[in-house]
Amino acid sequence: MSLHPQCRGFLDLLAASGGKPLEQLPLDEARTVPLALVELGGPAEPVAHVEDRTIPGPAQPIPVRVYRPRADGPLPVLVFFHGGGFVICNVDTHDRQCRALANASGCAVISVDYRRPPEHRFPAAVDDAYLAVAWAAAHASELGGDASRLAVAGDSAGGNLAAVVVRRSVMDIVHDGVGRDLEPCSV
Numbered sequence: 397m398s399l400h401p402q403c404r405g406f407l408d409l410l411a412a413s414g415g416k417p418l419e420q421l422p423l424d425e426a427r428t429v430p431l432a433l434v435e436l437g438g439p440a441e442p443v444a445h446v447e448d449r450t451i452p453g454p455a456q457p458i459p460v461r462v463y464r465p466r467a468d469g470p471l472p473v474l475v476f477f478h479g480g481g482f483v484i485c486n487v488d489t490h491d492r493q494c495r496a497l498a499n500a501s502g503c504a505v506i507s508v509d510y511r512r513p514p515e516h517r518f519p520a521a522v523d524d525a526y527l528a529v530a531w532a533a534a535h536a537s538e539l540g541g542d543a544s545r546l547a548v549a550g551d552s553a554g555g556n557l558a559a560v561v562v563r564r565s566v567m568d569i570v571h572d573g574v575g576r577d578l579e580p581c582s583v
Contacts, residue, residue, distance in 0.1 A: 430480060430489040441495040451531045458524050459509040461487045462539055463498040472545035473536045474503040475529050479552025482521055483512050504541040506532050510557065525557040526564055
């Protein structure tokens with residue numbers, strides 16, 4: 397099977413740069429690579445509102461960026477966790493993705509800048525992700541959102557965090573005896 401031409405072009409561009417492979421770079425240099433690639437994603441889509449905030453965290457405030465595709469609503473809320481191997485990306489590397497996601501979904505998107513290793517060891521990212529979802533549920537209305545329509549998502553490592561948060565939330569419900577009267581639903 398051949399590679400899609402856009403993928404081949406991207407890989408050729410990386411190879412032509414002459415730089416070291418990502419895994420051979422010092423951490424501070426590796427973290428600049430995704431930011432340098434942002435422009436390849438095309439222009440940033442406009443959204444109605446973008447706000448940088450911090451929310452309470454277990455060890456320090458957790459930075460989040462909130463995107464609203466339009467002013468009317470209450471909107472569904474989507475808590476998004478960026479990828480990057482848990483280490484190299486942040487809310488800035490995924491800004492354009494979150495703008496596009498907000499516009500395409502009609503959701504208020506909360507992008508979470510969770511603590512990253514090696515500065516912060518496991519389970520710091522998981523704890524930040526879980527607290528961010530709990531915060532979003534409790535504060536959705538102040539963001540123009542509807543907490544009864546809350547979802548989590550992420551790409552790559554962020555997808556892993558989203559899955560862990562859902563699993564942890566379900567286990568909390570089971571262990572606390574909350575939700576025993578909930579009806580199952582299909583998606």
